[in-house]
Amino acid sequence: MNRKKIFAVCLVCFVFSFLIVQAAAAGGIKERMKQRLPRIVEMKKQGIIGENANGYLEYVTDRQTKPLWKMKIRTGKRSILL
Numbered sequence: 543m544n545r546k547k548i549f550a551v552c553l554v555c556f557v558f559s560f561l562i563v564q565a566a567a568a569g570g571i572k573e574r575m576k577q578r579l580p581r582i583v584e585m586k587k588q589g590i591i592g593e594n595a596n597g598y599l600e601y602v603t604d605r606q607t608k609p610l611w612k613m614k615i616r617t618g619k620r621s622i623l624l
Contacts (some may be wrong), residue, residue: 582599585591592602 571615582591591604594600
């Protein structure tokens with residue numbers, strides 16, 4: 543019975559220490575993202591980068607892997623030169 547209590551206390555301490563370390567690391571990531579956000583928004587508006595199906599940023603390209611911002615794009619009846 544005593545071993546079970548000691549094991550439970552050790553397990554709880556380990557979990558709390560893991561959560562504290564994760565929270566500290568997440569704070570640094572959030573701060574770096576805040577610094578990068580204006581540049582990311584600017585590049586998205588220019589059409590240089592975009593989000594893929596998984597939500598990650600990547601360069602915008604067409605099927606021939608030519609940069610999309612150097613191509614003429616057809617959107618319905620309009621053509622846009624980027």
